Amino acid sequence: MSRYRLGTIVFAMGALLSVAAGAQDYPTKPITLIVPWPAGGSTDLSMRAIADSASKVLGQPIVIDNKAGGSGTVGPATMAAAAKPDGYTIAQIPITVFRLPLMQEVSWDPAKDFTYIVHLTGYTFGVTTSAESQFKSWKDVVDFAKANPGKVTYATPGTGTSLHIGMEQIAAMSGIKLTQVPFKGGAETNAAVLGQHTMLQADSTGWRPLVDAGKLKLLMVWTGARSPNYPDVPTLKELGYPMIYDSPFGVAGPKGMDPKIVAKLHDAFKKAVEDPAVIATLAKYDMVPNYKNTEDYKKFVVEVTESERKVIDTLGLAKK
Known part of the structure; x- marks a missing residue:
């Protein structure tokens, strides 16, 4: 065997052993978790609690990096384009990552550009109005909107979000x-x-402190059953809309991650959403654990993309 060929084999074996050792030793430094929403909101606070719990399992800090914009897609898109698939940069993946490509040209493909790790939880969405508003119920809104087409304005966390749709x-x-x-x-x-x-305002329960303080009035919730925190507030179904919206989300990394690293992250985040302290934090924002393992999360991505495609087509919002 030639020295060149022998050297090539030794180099290749060394590279393979290095990769294996890297996965075995992972993590050896802090992990960055991109949260694609501003600091202080319900997603940010819940993800901080989950990350803190998961970091104790992994033995390394998980550092939150807030990258807001693009209806929650700027952070994941940045990760997909620039981050190494070494497990040290991961991101919360809102449902807009699957929906927005159906509505407009984007820089990522949700089916190819991410390594899906674990599905975590979802939101309680609701519609609020100022306590000083003329609207005392959702019927008031509908009546006013029928008499004044287009004049009812509503705030959302972005175009293409579940709140907008x-x-x-x-x-x-x-x-x-x-x-x-x-x-x-x-x-x-x-x-x-x-x-x-x-x-x-149509948003998740970041409005809760203002509702509890009497500054905002909650007109409806989008869950299957009434919120135990707001038992007098009707659901969408009770108001005649046969829908449930909880915009479930999980965590993913860039494409090409080592399955052994994915498994370590999965196990840490699974333990995190089983942590009583995390469950208590989620409950503050009417969020409950909605765990799916890696394989089930991948299947869910396919299913939710197809269901969103039908909704977008029905509303006439599909990209041309």
Whole structure:
């Protein structure tokens, strides 16, 4: 055997052993978890609790990096384009990552550009209005919108989010026209409706402190059953809309991650959503664990993409 060929084989074996050792020793430094929403919102706070618990299992800190914008897609898209698949950069994956490519040209392919790790939980969504608003119920909104087409404005955390799509479905079923005002996240939508810059807010439970303080009024929730925190507030189904919206989410990394590293991350995050302290934090925002393992999460991505395609087509929002 030639020295060149022998050297090539030795080098290749060394590289393979190095990769294997890397996966075996992982993690050896802090992990960055991209949260594609502003700091202080319900997603940010819940992901911080989950990350803190998972970091104790992994033995390394998980550092939150807030990259807001693009209806929750800027962070994952940045990761997919630039991060190494070494397990040290991962991201929360909102449902807009699957939906937005159906609506417009984007830089990522959800079927090819991510390594899906674990599915975690979902949201309680609701529609609020200022406590000083003329609207005391959802019926008041519908009646006003029928008399004033397009004049009812609502704040969302971005175009293409579940809040935007859900509100457009509700409007279509009600025979009314509503006007969306997109923002980057819950802090901004709270400010918009609180200051009556928009008439309504459609968002997850980052509004809860303001509702509890009597500054905002909760008109509806989008869960299957009434919230135990707001037993007097009707669900979508009770108002005549046969829908449940909880926009479930999980965690993924860039494409090409080592399955052994994926397994370590999966196990740590699974233990995190079983942690009583994490469950208590999620409960503050009406969120409950919705665990799916890696394989089931991959299947879910395919299923939710197809179901979203049908909704987008029905609403006439599909890209041309």
